Amino acid sequence: MRLRLGVLLWLVQALYLAVELVAVAVVQAPYSLLDNTISDLGAVGCTTVAYPTGPVPVCSPAHAAVNAAFVVFGAAMALGAVLLRPFLFAPRRGWVATGAWVVAGAGQVGAGLLPLDVDLEGHALVSAPGIVATGLAVASTGWRSRVAGRWRPALVATGVVGFACGAVFVVRLDTAWGGLLERVALWPSTVVLTLLAVLPVRGRRGQVS
Helix, strand or coil: CHHHHHHHHHHHHHHHHHHHHHHHHHCCCCCCCCCCCHHHHHCCCCEEEEECCEEEEECCCCHHHHHHHHHHHHHHHHHHHHHHHHHHCCCCCCHHHHHHHHHHHHHHHHHHHCCCCCCHHHHHHHHHHHHHHHHHHHHHHHHHCCCCHHHHHHHHHHHHHHHHHHHHHHHCCCCCCHHHHHHHHHHHHHHHHHHHHHHHHHHHHHHHC
């Protein structure tokens, strides 16, 4: 039951991308995947956000769905990491990776509960650790997981790139193409989680056979 629930919680992560892209399709303010942050889609009002780089107009009719997705998929990410740890890692290993996934998931939950146009500084404070932790989670899971196999180099490389982009995004929010940096830091994790959800099941089937 623990394995099945953990696998389910991680398999559904890919659905988050669908929610985000639908929100982009219906947004009513100028929006660019390269420049605008994901959190702009969660702004609850049609207003202007006072970013350090200058005011940015936001108006997202799908903000409720986006913020709900942050909370639901973030919680699923964190809980799935805890449930799957014994199946992904050898005994007494994987605590760093598991902790990073929990921080990443908690950051998403915080971002959904505290939209940026309600409290920009508070939103940044709760979401920034998760953005950086996501790449660390991918890299450390790829490095330490006993089921990674031939995927290990790709997982580690993906995590390192994601961690670097997430760190630059958090430290230098005024960097050009901030939306691209954030998405490189976060989007690959949805594919990685789907892969990591399947690998333990395949491993157990192989042991049974």
